[in-house]
Amino acid sequence: MNSLVIRGGQLVDPAAGVDAPKDILLKDGRVAEIAGPGKLKGANGAEVLDATGLVVAPGLIDMHVHLREPGQAHKETIASGTAAAAAGGFTSVAAMPNTRPVNDSVETTRWMQAPERGAVVRVFPIAAATRGSKGEAINDYAALKSAGAVAVSDDGLPILKDGIMREALAAAARVGLSVIQHAEDTRMTQGASMNLGPMSFKLGLRGMAPEAEWALVERDIKLVTEMREARPHLHVAHTSTAAALAAVRQARRSGLRVTCEVAPHHFLLTEEHVGFYNTNAKMCPPLRSAADRDAMIEAILDGVVDAIATDHAPHAVHEKEVEFENAPNGITGLETALGLCLRWLHKEWKMPLGRVLSLLSAQPAALLGLKGRGTLAAGSFADVVVFDAKAEWSYRAAASRSKSRNTPFDGFAMQGRVRWTISEGRVAYAAEK
Amino acid sequence: MLIGMTPAAPTVRRPHNTPPVPASPFPYHPGSLLSVQDLTVEGVSRLLKRATELENMDPLVRDRLLAKRRVALLFYESSTRTRTSFELAAKGLGADTTLISSLSSSIEKGESLKDTGLTLRALGAETIILRHNASGAAWLLEQETRLPVLNAGDGMHEHPTQALLDLRTMLAHLRPGIEAVDAETLAGVTVTIVGDILHSRVARSNMLLLPRLGAQVLLCGPKELLPELAADAGPGIAIERDFEAALRQSQVVMMLRIQAERLAGMQLDLGEYKASYQLNGPRLGAQAPKAVVLHPGPIIRGLELTAGVADGPQSAILEQVHNGVAIRMAVVERALTGAEQGGRA
Numbered sequence: 001m002n003s004l005v006i007r008g009g010q011l012v013d014p015a016a017g018v019d020a021p022k023d024i025l026l027k028d029g030r031v032a033e034i035a036g037p038g039k040l041k042g043a044n045g046a047e048v049l050d051a052t053g054l055v056v057a058p059g060l061i062d063m064h065v066h067l068r069e070p071g072q073a074h075k076e077t078i079a080s081g082t083a084a085a086a087a088g089g090f091t092s093v094a095a096m097p098n099t100r101p102v103n104d105s106v107e108t109t110r111w112m113q114a115p116e117r118g119a120v121v122r123v124f125p126i127a128a129a130t131r132g133s134k135g136e137a138i139n140d141y142a143a144l145k146s147a148g149a150v151a152v153s154d155d156g157l158p159i160l161k162d163g164i165m166r167e168a169l170a171a172a173a174r175v176g177l178s179v180i181q182h183a184e185d186t187r188m189t190q191g192a193s194m195n196l197g198p199m200s201f202k203l204g205l206r207g208m209a210p211e212a213e214w215a216l217v218e219r220d221i222k223l224v225t226e227m228r229e230a231r232p233h234l235h236v237a238h239t240s241t242a243a244a245l246a247a248v249r250q251a252r253r254s255g256l257r258v259t260c261e262v263a264p265h266h267f268l269l270t271e272e273h274v275g276f277y278n279t280n281a282k283m284c285p286p287l288r289s290a291a292d293r294d295a296m297i298e299a300i301l302d303g304v305v306d307a308i309a310t311d312h313a314p315h316a317v318h319e320k321e322v323e324f325e326n327a328p329n330g331i332t333g334l335e336t337a338l339g340l341c342l343r344w345l346h347k348e349w350k351m352p353l354g355r356v357l358s359l360l361s362a363q364p365a366a367l368l369g370l371k372g373r374g375t376l377a378a379g380s381f382a383d384v385v386v387f388d389a390k391a392e393w394s395y396r397a398a399a400s401r402s403k404s405r406n407t408p409f410d411g412f413a414m415q416g417r418v419r420w421t422i423s424e425g426r427v428a429y430a431a432e433k
Numbered sequence: 434m435l436i437g438m439t440p441a442a443p444t445v446r447r448p449h450n451t452p453p454v455p456a457s458p459f460p461y462h463p464g465s466l467l468s469v470q471d472l473t474v475e476g477v478s479r480l481l482k483r484a485t486e487l488e489n490m491d492p493l494v495r496d497r498l499l500a501k502r503r504v505a506l507l508f509y510e511s512s513t514r515t516r517t518s519f520e521l522a523a524k525g526l527g528a529d530t531t532l533i534s535s536l537s538s539s540i541e542k543g544e545s546l547k548d549t550g551l552t553l554r555a556l557g558a559e560t561i562i563l564r565h566n567a568s569g570a571a572w573l574l575e576q577e578t579r580l581p582v583l584n585a586g587d588g589m590h591e592h593p594t595q596a597l598l599d600l601r602t603m604l605a606h607l608r609p610g611i612e613a614v615d616a617e618t619l620a621g622v623t624v625t626i627v628g629d630i631l632h633s634r635v636a637r638s639n640m641l642l643l644p645r646l647g648a649q650v651l652l653c654g655p656k657e658l659l660p661e662l663a664a665d666a667g668p669g670i671a672i673e674r675d676f677e678a679a680l681r682q683s684q685v686v687m688m689l690r691i692q693a694e695r696l697a698g699m700q701l702d703l704g705e706y707k708a709s710y711q712l713n714g715p716r717l718g719a720q721a722p723k724a725v726v727l728h729p730g731p732i733i734r735g736l737e738l739t740a741g742v743a744d745g746p747q748s749a750i751l752e753q754v755h756n757g758v759a760i761r762m763a764v765v766e767r768a769l770t771g772a773e774q775g776g777r778a
Contacts, residue, residue: 191697198665204568204590204637206697272454276467277569290451297449321547321577323567325588348450412452 003027004425005043006386009051013058014354015362015375024056026382029424034378051386054419057357058376059091059121059383062334063364064155064180064237064261064309067093069117070108071100076314076403079118081334084312084402086421086429088334091121091383092365092373093312096155097128104128104139109147120428121421122383124150124368129168129179133157138168141175150368153180155237156284156329158216160186166223169232178233178259178367181220183244184285188212193325195286199271205325208286214243221251221258228256235367236260238311240285242295249304259367261309264333264340265408267296273408279320279327281408283313300359301351307364310337314404332407336395338387339414346389347415353389382425391417459572464560464581464768467571469593469642477642478614480767481601484759485612487766492525495762500527502769505558507549507574508585509535509565514730514754515585515595519562522761528769531558546570550578560768563587568634581768589632589695594764595729596638598756600646602749603685605756606725619648625679626652627710628689628737630659632696635729636689637666644669653679654710657699658691676710680720687727688712688737703736712738717747725749 004026011022011034023040025033033042062085068076078095085093095112097103103112109125117123127149131137134157141152152172158181159165165179172179189208194200196207217236224234239245239260251258265283270290274281281287299305313330320327341360345351365374372380397410421429460471472480487495504523508516516532523530533553535541540549546565553561560581563571568588575582586592604611607622624643630636630652640650644667651673652663664672673679680686691701712726726738726748734740743750 198662201631201660201662202637202666204588204634268452270451270454275454275457276459276572293451294449297451318545321573322545323565323573324569325567344452411455 002425003032003046004422005040005046005048006051006056006384007048008037009054009056009386011056011376012354012357013376014358015058016377019354022056024376024384026384026422026425029382031376031378031380031382034376049386049420051419053388054386055353055389056384056386058361058374059385059421059423060089060338060360061092061364061370061374062090062310062312062337063094063307063368065093065095065312065334066098066314066330067095067123068314069099070111074316074403078112078123079120080401080403081312081314082119082121082123084332084334084400085121086423087401087418088336089338089385089387089418089421090334091385091421091423091428092124092370093121093334094124094126094150094368096126096153098133098156102128102133104131104133106143106147109144109149113148121423124148124370126151126153126155126180128152129154129159130164135159135161135164138164138171141171141177145175145177149177150370151178151180151235153182153237155180155182158182158184158186162219162223165220166227169223169227169234170230173230173232176369178235180235180237181216182237183213183216183220184208185212185215188215193282194274195271195288197271197289199274203274203277210241210243210288210292213241213285214247217244217247221247221256224251224256224258225254231257233257233259238263238266238285238309239296239305240266240288240292242292245295245299245304249299252304259306260304261307262296262300262305263309263311264337265331267293267300268340268344269293269408277324278408279322279324280331280406282324282327282329283311283331284329297349300345301349305359307367308337308341308359309364310334314402315406317405320406330406332400332402332404334402335400336407336409336412336414338416338418339393339395340409340412342389342416343414382422384420384422385418386420387416387418389416391415393417459575461575461579462581464771465575465583466593466764466768467575467582467584468591469596469638471593474614474616474645477597477600478612480597480760480763481604481614482612483763483766484601487526487762488759495525496527498526498766499523499769502528503557503559504528504530504562504765505553505560506530506532506562507553507564508532509540509570510586512564512585514757515564518754518757519583519585519761519765522758523765525758525762526766528765546573547577550574550580554578554580560765583764583768586634588634590634591638592634593638594757594761595635596642597764598753598760599639599687599727599729600642601756601760602727602753603725605752606749607684614646616645617647619643619646622648622684623682624648624650624685624687625673625683626650626687626689627676627679627712628654628658629691630654630663630689632658632692633689639687640670641667651679651682655706657701677716677720680716680724683721683724685725685727686712686721689729690731690733690737707736711736712742714739714741714745717742727753730754
């Protein structure tokens with residue numbers, strides 16, 4: 001098979017503890033060799049990418065995306081979603097099961113990974129935790145796992161029944177999967193379309209109380225505590241409130257296997273960004289208060305947050321061009337995550353580059369049990385992102401590779417521009433010169 | 434888990450520089466009136482003055498001001514006062530009006546607000562007056578059509594022309610002869626808004642307008658219909674849950690209807706509600722014998738206020754209705770001519 005040399009770059013591989021000028025040889029989809037500049041032994045005949053002045057890092061891993069296939073190809077396809085992922089530096093995406101039909105079967109799990117889908121980066125399905133994501137009966141996790149599922153979740157439709165959640169946690173623990181919970185007690189959020197607060201009152205919109213998130217996280221942690229012998233892994237998706245984060249922090253201190261992710265919009269924006277009914281700032285969980293946003297920043301900086309995930313949720317333009325309360329929840333995020341993380345976490349809030357990259361690669365790889373990814377140690381998958389860490393640019397939604405344009409970050413300043421994204425040794429994205 | 438059983442409020446350990454909130458592009462059209470906040474105090478003043486001029490003008494002269502201009506009334510909710518007064522206002526200025534209501538149009542077939550707006554624009558509508566059950570609908574319509582849009586009530590959000598006609602009514606009683614308003618005009622005046630504040634666009638527009646003219650707004654009602662955070666909506670707004678204590682401070686009492694259509698499953702004990710918040714003769718006589726009683730309508734006699742109060746000497750409810758025509762003439766003229774532009778706040 002092909003071989004590829006990335007020459008002259010700064011290799012930043014936090015999982016391997018490397019931050020040094022290195023050349024890297026990719027062969028047959030794997031990392032074959034890493035050596036000091038000009039020192040590669042087996043590079044003869046390989047195609048060369050000149051990464052002088054650029055950062056070379058493990059390809060990014062987004063553990064929370066919606067690719068809309070099967071069933072809603074007008075919003076996104078696996079091909080278009082992974083093209084957006086590649087443009088954003090991602091080489092692996094974990095796809096949520098709220099497709100049509102819901103991915104609660106071996107067949108759909110396999111279908112999503114089939115070569116015919118045209119994915120340009122690796123897609124890891126997250127299977128539905130319960131049949132049809134109805135929260136009533138759990139699926140066959142062993143079968144789903146052997147078909148390729150990397151976690152189970154009823155994302156968007158939280159598992160409210162204690163008994164079912166307990167069963168899901170136990171069954172997932174038996175086969176070594178995590179249960180990813182969209183923490184929202186939907187009994188408390190009927191008809192709500194933004195965060196509950198002065199802003200929702202002013203805009204005349206029904207609000208989601210932050211307690212609806214915290215209440216379900218608390219309930220889940222209680223279950224995990226009761227079942228601690230079985231070592232279940234609870235992962236809290238898109239954490240958005242200070243109270244929920246505090247609960248995760250506490251659970252972690254008690255030695256429980258409770259992890260969480262935060263989305264860029266939740267550590268950057270607040271309910272004020274809804275402005276006058278900007279449906280591209282509508283998602284679930286919603287943009288919260290400034291205090292909640294600051295709590296996300298703190299928790300990322302102090303290490304409580306295990307991963308940054310985008311919750312990439314494309315919707316067609318016409319679906320968002322409606323009354324705010326009628327608009328679907330969700331924003332795109334694959335193309336903006338790296339640029340925002342570098343602009344804010346790294347440049348503004350001084351988080352070391354390696355730690356930022358770890359939250360976007362090594363840590364989500366560990367959470368999902370993706371072996372050989374999230375690092376560029378010799379023998380790993382040749383999943384690489386090469387980017388100019390200093391480049392400043394503005395995001396333009398109109399130029400997105402996603403089928404959809406629903407982002408609140410249109411026109412936002414970004415830092416760090418992807419030059420190449422390489423998925424298992426193949427160039428999945430190359431920036432136009 | 435009940436709301437209220439919350440852990441301690443999050444603490445901010447250190448301030449972070451974060452992305453700024455982009456400036457609002459609204460209103461796109463200077464003739465639009467989406468929110469009372471689209472108007473400067475000076476703009477409010479000009480509209481009030483113009484309303485009086487138009488009201489006093491020879492109808493045959495007035496009739497030529499907007500002769501044959503096209504005004505569309507797009508109504509997704511039923512309305513008596515707002516619809517009729519906008520229509521009479523536009524016709525009084527000579528404009529052609531057309532009414533599109535959700536129940537007798539292609540809206541019933543699933544046509545979106547955007548497409549309805551674009552269709553009206555293609556038919557030659559020069560301004561659209563919109564009443565809609567969704568908060569923010571007027572912003573969406575303006576963004577998509579770029580026409581001057583007049584918000585005739587959007588969900589639970591705003592009803593700016595109602596606040597303007599309420600202001601005109603208050604001024605006639607409290608500041609007779611005064612039309613040019615400024616930041617001090619209503620200094621010393623307390624306006625109490627009573628009842629279903631949560632679901633009321635009239636309350637929101639009034640509480641955002643009146644303090645800018647110097648008034649103090651008191652909000653009064655039970656917790657279910659008046660959340661604490663209403664007091665944070667803007668300056669000059671406070672909550673007083675004791676109706677009689679509020680009445681004693683008030684020069685104006687604005688009663689609101691309980692919006693059964695927006696309660697969304699909320700259970701309310703009407704007997705209890707009436708005992709605490711109904712405006713009846715004895716209560717009004719004892720606590721606020723001089724206050725002006727307002728109500729945006731429709732009134733439910735025997736619920737939020739008694740028939741005696743509605744028909745009584747302190748009631749200015751029908752004056753409000755009457756003032757609607759003059760105010761809306763000024764607002765429609767502003768939309769179509771740009772002659773009386775209030776500018777942005």
